[in-house]
Structures are given as structure tokens and as C-alpha cells.
Amino acid sequence: MDCIFCKIVAGEIPSDILYRDEEVVAFRDINPQAPVHVQVIPKEHIAYLSDVTEEQSGLLGRMAAVANRLAKSEGIAEKGYRIVVNCGEQGGQLVPHLHMHLLGGRQLSGQLG
Ligand code: 5GP
Ligand code: ZN
Numbered sequence: 423m424d425c426i427f428c429k430i431v432a433g434e435i436p437s438d439i440l441y442r443d444e445e446v447v448a449f450r451d452i453n454p455q456a457p458v459h460v461q462v463i464p465k466e467h468i469a470y471l472s473d474v475t476e477e478q479s480g481l482l483g484r485m486a487a488v489a490n491r492l493a494k495s496e497g498i499a500e501k502g503y504r505i506v507v508n509c510g511e512q513g514g515q516l517v518p519h520l521h522m523h524l525l526g527g528r529q530l531s532g533q534l535g
Contacts, residue, residue, distance in 0.1 A: 457527025498526035
């Protein structure tokens with residue numbers, strides 16, 4: 423499948439991987455928008471947040487837990503951070519493989535869109 427994030431999971435595209443378990447992989451964003459900018463993704467190819475079924479909804483909690491754990495290890499947990507999931511074209515999603523952005527390490531703007 424021609425998916426950048428599936429290729430990162432498979433190791434076919436190099437990336438700075440920070441975390442990996444049976445279901446979730448996390449790696450540094452190639453074009454960071456903040457001092458800490460990490461992508462937390464499911465190993466399974468799910469294109470959009472809107473594709474997540476009831477049965478798969480636990481996956482989102484696991485992704486958030488990994489983001490929280492990385493916020494601690496990246497040293498941004500105390501001051502605060504932001505988790506963003508873009509969904510679809512107008513949601514600003516460029517890579518169609520579900521991902522949580524973990525952003526922190528500076529004061530983030532109050533603007534969301
Ligand atoms: P989106 O706009 O889809 O929510 O975010 C996609 C994110 O993936 C962007 O922040 C972009 O910098 C990141 N990204 C795109 N291609 C690559 C890549 O090949 N490697 C890494 N590490 N990040 C990527
Ligand atoms: Zn994929």
C-alpha cells in the first residue's frame with residue numbers, strides 16, 4: 423500500500439521512532455511545528471478518525487496514553503501540551519493514516535483553526 427506512515431511502521435522509510443508496541447508506533451515529525459512534535463499512530467492502516475469503529479475505539483485511548491507517556495519522557499508534561507487529530511481535507515489532514523500530533527515545548531497559540 424502506498425502509505426507513508428505504513429512505510430514508516432514497516433521500516434521502509436527511516437524515521438526517529440520513539441515508541442513501538444503491538445498496536446501503536448510513535449516517531450518525530452519530519453517538519454516539527456514545536457520543539458516537541460511527535461506522531462502517534464496505529465500500526466494498522468486506518469485512514470481517518472471517522473473510520474474508527476466502536477470496536478476499535480479503545481485504540482484511541484491507547485494512542486492518547488502513549489502520547490501522555492511521551493509527553494513525560496520528552497519533558498513537556500508539566501508545562502502542558504496539545505494533542506491534535508486532523509480529519510479529512512477541511513480538517514487539514516494531509517497524510518491519510520490516522521495520527522495524533524503531540525505538540526509542546528513552547529506556548530502554543532490559542533487559535534485552533
Ligand atoms: P496532517 O496534516 O496529515 O495532520 O499531518 C501530517 C504530518 O506528517 C505533518 O506534520 C508532516 O510533517 C508529517 N510527515 C509527513 N511525511 C512524513 C515523513 O515521511 N516522516 C515523518 N516523520 N513525518 C512526516
Ligand atoms: Zn497507512
